[in-house]
Amino acid sequence: MFDLLDGNKERSFTPEKLLTISAAGMLLGFGLCGAGLATVRIEIATPFLVAASVAFWGSALGLVVGALWVVLQMLTGRGRG
Amino acid sequence: MLVVFHPELHPIFEVIGYSVGFAVYRRGRKQHGDFLADERRWMVTAAAAVGALVGSRVLGLLEQMPQTGWQWINLLKPGGKTIVGGLLGGWIAVELVKWFAGTTKRTGDLFALPLCVGIAIGRIGCFLAGMADDTYGRATTLVWGVDFGDGVRRHPTQIYEVGFLVGLGWLLWSYHARPHRNGRVFRLFMAAYLGWRLAIDFLKPQPLIGGMNAIQWACLAGLIALGFGELSRKQEALRV
Numbered sequence: 001m002f003d004l005l006d007g008n009k010e011r012s013f014t015p016e017k018l019l020t021i022s023a024a025g026m027l028l029g030f031g032l033c034g035a036g037l038a039t040v041r042i043e044i045a046t047p048f049l050v051a052a053s054v055a056f057w058g059s060a061l062g063l064v065v066g067a068l069w070v071v072l073q074m075l076t077g078r079g080r081g
Numbered sequence: 082m083l084v085v086f087h088p089e090l091h092p093i094f095e096v097i098g099y100s101v102g103f104a105v106y107r108r109g110r111k112q113h114g115d116f117l118a119d120e121r122r123w124m125v126t127a128a129a130a131v132g133a134l135v136g137s138r139v140l141g142l143l144e145q146m147p148q149t150g151w152q153w154i155n156l157l158k159p160g161g162k163t164i165v166g167g168l169l170g171g172w173i174a175v176e177l178v179k180w181f182a183g184t185t186k187r188t189g190d191l192f193a194l195p196l197c198v199g200i201a202i203g204r205i206g207c208f209l210a211g212m213a214d215d216t217y218g219r220a221t222t223l224v225w226g227v228d229f230g231d232g233v234r235r236h237p238t239q240i241y242e243v244g245f246l247v248g249l250g251w252l253l254w255s256y257h258a259r260p261h262r263n264g265r266v267f268r269l270f271m272a273a274y275l276g277w278r279l280a281i282d283f284l285k286p287q288p289l290i291g292g293m294n295a296i297q298w299a300c301l302a303g304l305i306a307l308g309f310g311e312l313s314r315k316q317e318a319l320r321v
Contacts, residue, residue, distance in 0.1 A: 016123035023130035024099055027137060027167070031159045032091055032214045033207050051092070052159055063131070 015069035022062030029056030086211025094206025102199025128178040129171035136170015137162040144295040147288035165296045187264025197250035201243045208239035218284040236284045275300040
């Protein structure tokens with residue numbers, strides 16, 4: 001258990017930052033809003049696919065690393081005030 | 082009016098939306114202060130971002146389910162995300178983290194204006210993506226109807242939303258500057274945006290379930306949750 005209101009260890013890069021950036025990157029990688037049919041309209045979506053794939057898989061990796069980092073911190077009791 | 086519609090413009094405006102939204106958030110945090118320490122604020126932000134990712138995807142695919150059916154593999158395919166799912170997913174994730182952390186303090190006020198600004202910019206990208214983005218409106222004979230490329234003049238619902246968000250942003254900015262109960266700005270934003278989407282989505286040609294699309298049902302659920310939250314806060318205040 002940790003307290004949200006206490007503790008403020010200054011670090012330049014944290015798992016929370018990595019998770020935030022990765023989640024935004026994955027959202028970006030998915031492409032269009034509401035266009036579930038982009039999977040069908042693949043000819044329209046094609047120019048997206050290379051850039052979107054890089055953003056998607058890079059961010060997915062970031063999410064996994066970030067989540068493991070958080071778990072590791074909780075297990076070792078570090079960074080939780 | 083000559084408008085060039087191209088799907089590639091969508092991610093460009095999305096990136097600008099994220100960046101400007103983050104800049105507005107940083108400015109607001111500096112201006113209004115924050116009772117959360119940096120690291121804890123990042124924890125809330127990360128929960129909101131991951132929750133938004135999950136919520137946006139799940140609701141986006143549910144919205145299209147009447148046409149495409151549900152397949153788990155679709156979660157990894159391009160397309161199919163929605164702002165309402167992102168907001169509700171982020172909200173739920175932050176509440177879970179706060180519950181886990183044992184805090185009842187409201188943490189959302191600083192996100193309200195940045196979300197308004199970010200969504201408004203992102204919606205310009207939705208508009209410029211044309212028919213590829215499923216956010217256009219139904220056919221209309223009104224003079225401001227826009228042909229997104231299929232030869233049909235349609236309600237530019239994305240532009241309506243930009244106008245709504247500009248007004249809402251101004252309202253939230255004025256409200257935040259005055260003394261207010263903690264958490265009020267965020268709840269005001271959520272109620273206004275969910276109410277707006279509940280109404281404006283009637284102008285969109287999306288697949289319906291029981292008279293409304295999945296996003297509208299989610300808006301209704303969110304509004305009911307906000308209403309219950311408000312009621313329980315009032316009852317608590319009466320007891321004290």
